[in-house]
Amino acid sequence: xxxxxxxxxxxxxxxxxxxxxxxxxxxxxxxxxxxxxxxxxxxxxxxxxxxxxxxxxxxxxxxxxxxxxxxxxxxxxxxxxxxxxxxxxxxxxxxxxxxx
Numbered sequence: 336x337x338x339x340x341x342x343x344x345x346x347x348x349x350x351x352x353x354x355x356x357x358x359x360x361x362x363x364x365x366x367x368x369x370x371x372x373x374x375x376x377x378x379x380x381x382x383x384x385x386x387x388x389x390x391x392x393x394x395x396x397x398x399x400x401x402x403x404x405x406x407x408x409x410x411x412x413x414x415x416x417x418x419x420x421x422x423x424x425x426x427x428x429x430x431x432x433x434x435x
Contacts, residue, residue: 336406344399351392358385 337403337408340399340403340406344396344403347392347396347399351389351396354385354388354392358382358389
């Protein structure tokens with residue numbers, strides 16, 4: 336499960352980087368390439384879509400990052416062997432028995 340969440344985080348990071356790079360802070364970017372009259376989406380709709388995609392990916396990255404904390408594999412095998420070793424050790428130092 337941890338590997339699956341890690342791969343999802345990686346995919347979301349790449350998509351978020353691409354969406355941010357496509358945008359231009361001055362209203363250009365991808366939206367400026369659609370200046371023709373035969374476009375399907377208007378310039379403003381493209382900018383709105385990119386903004387919504389940015390927010391959605393950012394929130395998804397936050398949720399996946401928080402979720403990854405709960406699916407990180409714990410090293411329980413090491414702690415169990417340490418507990419077993421402590422249980423197998425005698426409680427105190429052994430003293431020689433005297434037969435008088």
